[in-house]
Amino acid sequence: MSTDTQAKVALSLIRATGRTHLGNYLGAVRSFVTLDAREDVSCIFGVATLHSLTTQGDPEALRRDIRGVVLDFLAAGIDPERSVIFDQTAVPETLQLSWILSCLATAGRLERMHHWKEKKDKLADLGQAANVGLFSYPVLMAADILGPGADIVPVGEDQVQHVEFARELARRFNHQFGEYFKIPEVLEREAIRVPGLSSSGKMGKSEGEKATLYLSDSYDQQWNKVKVAPTDPARVRLKDPGDPQKCNIGGMHRILDQIGLHEAGALQWVNEGCTQATMGCFPCKKKLLDVMEEAFLRDIRERREKFAAKGDGFVDEIIAAGNQKARARIQPIVEGAMQKVGLITRWS
Ligand code: TYM
Numbered sequence: 001m002s003t004d005t006q007a008k009v010a011l012s013l014i015r016a017t018g019r020t021h022l023g024n025y026l027g028a029v030r031s032f033v034t035l036d037a038r039e040d041v042s043c044i045f046g047v048a049t050l051h052s053l054t055t056q057g058d059p060e061a062l063r064r065d066i067r068g069v070v071l072d073f074l075a076a077g078i079d080p081e082r083s084v085i086f087d088q089t090a091v092p093e094t095l096q097l098s099w100i101l102s103c104l105a106t107a108g109r110l111e112r113m114h115h116w117k118e119k120k121d122k123l124a125d126l127g128q129a130a131n132v133g134l135f136s137y138p139v140l141m142a143a144d145i146l147g148p149g150a151d152i153v154p155v156g157e158d159q160v161q162h163v164e165f166a167r168e169l170a171r172r173f174n175h176q177f178g179e180y181f182k183i184p185e186v187l188e189r190e191a192i193r194v195p196g197l198s199s200s201g202k203m204g205k206s207e208g209e210k211a212t213l214y215l216s217d218s219y220d221q222q223w224n225k226v227k228v229a230p231t232d233p234a235r236v237r238l239k240d241p242g243d244p245q246k247c248n249i250g251g252m253h254r255i256l257d258q259i260g261l262h263e264a265g266a267l268q269w270v271n272e273g274c275t276q277a278t279m280g281c282f283p284c285k286k287k288l289l290d291v292m293e294e295a296f297l298r299d300i301r302e303r304r305e306k307f308a309a310k311g312d313g314f315v316d317e318i319i320a321a322g323n324q325k326a327r328a329r330i331q332p333i334v335e336g337a338m339q340k341v342g343l344i345t346r347w348s
Pocket residue numbers: 011012013014015016023024025026027028048051140141144145153154155156157158159192193194195202203204
């Protein structure tokens with residue numbers, strides 16, 4: 001973390017509930033790497049281990065995935081000498097702040113969160129009830145953001161509403177107890193939503209193996225998923241024209257174009273090939289995977305293997321060092337917030 005007190009603070013966390021996928025990378029981790037390289041930004045990236053408990057009930061899998069997320073951070077190119085990489089659980093002060101913020105949040109507002117509505121309904125379809133952690137999840141996320149005084153919060157589109165909620169809570173706190181918290185921003189540019197390969201929803205850990213490209217998959221595993229991904233159903237034969245707007249592969253090509261990974265003219269080539277039926281879906285899919293392979297997938301895979309070979313001890317040392325730095329930053333800010341609301345933090 002930069003010692004420059006003028007530096008802006010960027011903060012973001014990822015849950016440890018499975019392997020890191022393309023949605024996590026394009027939506028969030030790619031921005032982490034850009035921010036990590038900036039001299040004017042001090043970065044804190046974490047594993048949202050407490051948030052993981054809202055859906056994860058397997059301790060062995062959780063321990064494996066915590067280290068897996070950190071390996072993915074390193075493989076993506078985050079430098080632990082420049083950025084803090086920490087475990088949310090190692091900063092108990094965040095939970096103190098979360099409680100204070102939960103006393104400012106209303107149940108009605110939490111009930112209206114898209115994420116809550118979606119998750120609750122999915123669980124109901126399975127005949128299961130949603131837990132309270134899932135309900136109050138955005139409050140803990142707000143504490144993650146406000147605790148270190150974050151200025152910038154890089155997240156994918158699905159988390160933007162939660163960052164907005166953190167902004168609301170910061171304003172409410174400041175209004176009630178006097179100016180204290182900074183109002184954080186989502187990253188300057190438009191947040192991204194990567195679609196699942198074979199589903200109507202976003203790519204995600206809960207969308208199933210076939211819909212999800214994992215960063216740690218081999219090229220062949222990735223290609224086997226992309227190859228069979230559904231496209232516009234109108235494209236039955238090669239000569240049947242299609243609509244790239246109705247196709248998740250088309251959607252991914254548009255994202256690559258939006259973030260500047262496609263060379264000039266590539267998106268037009270894809271769109272015309274589809275609408276004029278001059279190109280089949282196979283080369284369109286191959287192009288998609290190969291652009292990503294060249295731009296980042298191969299590098300990530302190779303670096304991940306290299307870091308994984310160093311063993312758990314290597315990852316654990318990075319987290320331990322990051323935990324100390326994160327806590328040193330967050331503890332005094334939370335203590336100040338406790339004092340603002342009238343709690344007595346030192347008795348002698
Ligand atoms: P999580 O673990 O679900 O996702 C981690 C990051 O990946 C992004 N993401 C996507 N972006 C685009 N397309 C997709 N298909 C896609 N799937 C996931 C998410 O938007 C996110 O940025 N609550 C958070 C973790 C968290 C957090 C925080 C984030 C806890 N505290 C404080 C920022 C700041 C979550 O569950 O993310």
